[in-house]
Amino acid sequence: MKTTLFSCMPNNIKSRLLERQYDSGSSILLADNENNYVYFLCEGFAEAYIQNLQGSIATIYTYTPDSVFGEVEPFYQGLKPVSIIAITTCKVLMLHKSDYIEWLKSDFKAVSVLISILAEKLATNSMRIEEISLMNVQERVLRRIAIHAYGNRLHLLTKQQISLEANTPIRSVNRAIKKCEDAGLFIYKNGYFEILNEKAVMQFLPPLLQK
Numbered sequence: 001m002k003t004t005l006f007s008c009m010p011n012n013i014k015s016r017l018l019e020r021q022y023d024s025g026s027s028i029l030l031a032d033n034e035n036n037y038v039y040f041l042c043e044g045f046a047e048a049y050i051q052n053l054q055g056s057i058a059t060i061y062t063y064t065p066d067s068v069f070g071e072v073e074p075f076y077q078g079l080k081p082v083s084i085i086a087i088t089t090c091k092v093l094m095l096h097k098s099d100y101i102e103w104l105k106s107d108f109k110a111v112s113v114l115i116s117i118l119a120e121k122l123a124t125n126s127m128r129i130e131e132i133s134l135m136n137v138q139e140r141v142l143r144r145i146a147i148h149a150y151g152n153r154l155h156l157l158t159k160q161q162i163s164l165e166a167n168t169p170i171r172s173v174n175r176a177i178k179k180c181e182d183a184g185l186f187i188y189k190n191g192y193f194e195i196l197n198e199k200a201v202m203q204f205l206p207p208l209l210q211k
Contacts, residue, residue, distance in 0.1 A: 004066045005117060006040045006093075008110040013103045017093040022046075022086040024151040029070065029084040037094040038074070041067045044090030045209060047147075050081050057165045058132070060125050062087075062208045071114060074101055087151040087209075128206075138176040140166040142204040145186065145193060149201065150209055154193055 017040075022028050028046060029035055041063050048061040048069065060082070063069060069084055074097035095103075104111050132140065144165045148157045159177070163170045177188050186195045195201050203210075 003113055005068050005071070005110060005113050006066065008107065008113055009095075009103065010107070013095065013099060016099045017095055020092055020094060022090045022092070024086055024088050025153045025156065026086050027083060028086055028090065028092070029082070031081050031083045032079065035070055035073055035080070036097050038068065038070045038097065038100045039084075040093040040095070041065055041069070042091045042093060045087040045151075046084050046090055047087055048082050048084050051083065051164075058129075058167060059165070060128060061121060062206050064208055068117065071100075071117070073097070087147060137166070137168050137172045138179055139204065140168060141173055141176040142180065142185070142201060143206070145195070146202050146204040147206070147209070149195060149198075150205060154195070157193055158191070159188075 018037075022044075028039065031051065043065055045065075046063040046067075046069070047059050048063065049057050049059045051057050063084070073080060104114070135143070141162055144162050145154065145157065148154045159170060159173055162168075163173050166173065168176075181187050185197050185201055186193055188194075
């Protein structure tokens with residue numbers, strides 16, 4: 001079984017944890033905002049993304065249960081460009097950065113696990129960026145629709161939001177939607193998306209969400 005950072009935490013540190021729940025679609029962390037906690041994801045799925053000045057969004061990581069985020073921020077005082085949003089309802093345990101640093105100072109095993117987590121994230125991020133860069137517009141649109149459907153937020157999704165999340169002009173999004181409708185994957189009517197072929201659409205979820 002894979003060793004998680006949380007599994008290394010001693011009881012005296014666990015007693016300082018705070019529990020919080022986030023609804024699907026809500027922000028857990030916002031870029032450039034001060035964050036004083038490290039988050040241990042107990043239940044649900046979340047996405048890390050960066051957003052440029054034009055509003056376009058690039059998803060860089062998907063968090064699953066037993067993941068940790070905010071683990072680097074206590075050691076870095078510069079600009080924090082990454083935001084994290086709940087894909088589904090998420091339950092997290094939060095540890096204040098001062099308690100986190102106190103723990104790591106005296107626990108070499110936890111530091112070793114943290115380093116392995118960071119290395120895995122770097123590798124995963126590189127593969128994610130390469131994967132998305134090779135996707136055509138239709139595939140990127142289908143991925144965003146699948147992710148929003150997975151989080152029961154499809155009724156809130158707009159063409160404009162897809163354009164931002166897929167980093168694609170709205171005219172290209174419209175063409176991709178038309179192709180998907182012609183293929184019987186989903187329809188867009190009266191401002192709402194309705195999936196017709198759930199099995200085919202959900203195949204475009206990130207691999208971590210398909211497990």
